[in-house]
Amino acid sequence: MKRVGVVLLLAVLALIWHERLALQAFPGILSAYSAKEYCSCRYVMNNPPEYCQGYVKQYLPLSELLDDPAHQRVTASGLGQSNSAAWGGPRQGCRLLPAQ
Amino acid sequence: MGRYSIFAAAFTLLWAAHASAETWPGEDWPAAPTLPSPALQSLQDYAFPPRDDATRKGIRTDALVVIHDGRLIYEHYAAPTTASTPHLTWSISKSLLATVMGVAYGEGRFQLQDPVARYYLPFSAHPRVRIEDLLHWASGLDWQEDYEYAPLNSSVVAMLYTRGRGDMAAFTAAHSTYSEPGQSFRYSSGDSNVLSAALRGMLGNDRYADYPWQALFEPLGIRSAVWESDASGTLVGSSYAYMSARDLARVGLLMLRDGRWQQRQLLPANWVAFNRAPFAHAAAEPGEATPGGHWWLNQPLAGAIRPWPDAPVETFAALGHWGQALYILPAEKLVIVRYGDDRDASYQHNELLKRALAAFAGGGS
Numbered sequence: 202m203k204r205v206g207v208v209l210l211l212a213v214l215a216l217i218w219h220e221r222l223a224l225q226a227f228p229g230i231l232s233a234y235s236a237k238e239y240c241s242c243r244y245v246m247n248n249p250p251e252y253c254q255g256y257v258k259q260y261l262p263l264s265e266l267l268d269d270p271a272h273q274r275v276t277a278s279g280l281g282q283s284n285s286a287a288w289g290g291p292r293q294g295c296r297l298l299p300a301q
Numbered sequence: 302m303g304r305y306s307i308f309a310a311a312f313t314l315l316w317a318a319h320a321s322a323e324t325w326p327g328e329d330w331p332a333a334p335t336l337p338s339p340a341l342q343s344l345q346d347y348a349f350p351p352r353d354d355a356t357r358k359g360i361r362t363d364a365l366v367v368i369h370d371g372r373l374i375y376e377h378y379a380a381p382t383t384a385s386t387p388h389l390t391w392s393i394s395k396s397l398l399a400t401v402m403g404v405a406y407g408e409g410r411f412q413l414q415d416p417v418a419r420y421y422l423p424f425s426a427h428p429r430v431r432i433e434d435l436l437h438w439a440s441g442l443d444w445q446e447d448y449e450y451a452p453l454n455s456s457v458v459a460m461l462y463t464r465g466r467g468d469m470a471a472f473t474a475a476h477s478t479y480s481e482p483g484q485s486f487r488y489s490s491g492d493s494n495v496l497s498a499a500l501r502g503m504l505g506n507d508r509y510a511d512y513p514w515q516a517l518f519e520p521l522g523i524r525s526a527v528w529e530s531d532a533s534g535t536l537v538g539s540s541y542a543y544m545s546a547r548d549l550a551r552v553g554l555l556m557l558r559d560g561r562w563q564q565r566q567l568l569p570a571n572w573v574a575f576n577r578a579p580f581a582h583a584a585a586e587p588g589e590a591t592p593g594g595h596w597w598l599n600q601p602l603a604g605a606i607r608p609w610p611d612a613p614v615e616t617f618a619a620l621g622h623w624g625q626a627l628y629i630l631p632a633e634k635l636v637i638v639r640y641g642d643d644r645d646a647s648y649q650h651n652e653l654l655k656r657a658l659a660a661f662a663g664g665g666s
Contacts, residue, residue: 226463
């Protein structure tokens with residue numbers, strides 16, 4: 202039994218090592234998705250703020266969604282990470298800003 | 302010489318008469334609204350059921366626009382989308398990128414057999430992948446396209462939002478291979494963004510950023526288009542083009558008329574034929590459209606019925622996440638744009654096409 206436990210533990214550790222890049226990136230998905238798609242919903246498609254909040258809503262809740270209309274810049278926070286997207290022009294639309 | 306001029310003049314007159322008999326959009330679409338009928342009501346009932354924004358379940362159409370032979374015969378929108386909303390097209394962007402590349406092809410900038418590495422250096426890691434293979438989503442790269450169900454291992458989520466967002470083509474190029482290039486179909490947003498990077502290499506940075514507008518949108522009178530790029534400046538050819546439903550219908554009319562816009566052959570006829578030819582090594586999947594050259598076809602694959610049984614076999618389409626669709630029905634001279642916000646799988650292409658044919662086939666009268 203003990204040997205099985207050790208093998209299982211090693212297998213889990215190997216899996217974590219194998220997937221380390223994906224696991225590191227995972228917590229950033231929610232805030233990056235929300236910031237980017239809210240920015241585009243609001244400033245490219247010109248939809249109202251209330252609609253865009255519903256539009257980006259996922260099963261996992263955000264801790265914060267900050268829209269700065271003066272700079273057309275959106276910051277979302279969730280799962281311990283923040284990401285921002287900003288509008289860059291009438292043809293360019295929105296883009297995620299480099300991660301802090 | 303005199304006789305030649307008379308012939309030339311007569312030909313010009315005949316051509317002008319022929320061209321003026323065709324209807325094309327100017328600043329707006331000429332309109333010929335379809336009169337109410339039970340068939341039209343049935344289409345509208347299917348596309349626009351009452352919406353529940355709390356559960357987001359069921360069919361959630363944002364826009365439905367129908368063009369018959371160059372005339373707007375039907376349109377309907379669900380708030381907040383309007384006739385002027387530049388709606389996200391998601392993966393319709395891929396077929397738009399292919400159409401922009403068709404103009405570049407007509408300008409002699411590349412051949413289908415050219416190695417991608419000639420135009421995009423990081424693909425020297427995959428020297429045998431040709432432009433044609435990317436257009437067939439057959440690069441052979443080990444890509445995972447799942448969006449929502451396997452976020453940890455989804456290549457496309459990593460590309461758009463995390464590890465790939467700085468340079469999406471380079472992120473794709475760093476993938477390993479699972480198959481010989483050109484031998485098997487695996488739908489990949491990465492392949493589309495490498496095409497976008499290859500176009501950048503063909504044109505140079507200065508011409509590239511405005512090329513979709515100069516090559517395609519302006520000639521067609523499209524004014525609502527937005528196309529977002531990654532941090533390296535490569536247009537997100539896989540996912541991030543926006544335009545109004547009426548403007549997307551202009552691309553549909555261009556394809557309906559085999560790449561010709563009024564008197565100008567914008568896309569070579571053999572380019573459109575390539576878009577509409579099934580990929581030889583594709584395998585049938587029930588209900589899934591057949592991959593062509595960065596467009597989707599209703600052509601049946603060996604041993605299977607056609608993907609949308611109630612639509613003509615010549616039907617082809619550009620399709621995107623959450624129910625975006627541009628359908629072209631050549632024999633019926635119909636172009637249909639359907640924008641949506643479908644968060645489940647309720648919406649069926651076949652059902653919409655079936656009801657649209659009942660409502661409009663025969664001329665929208």
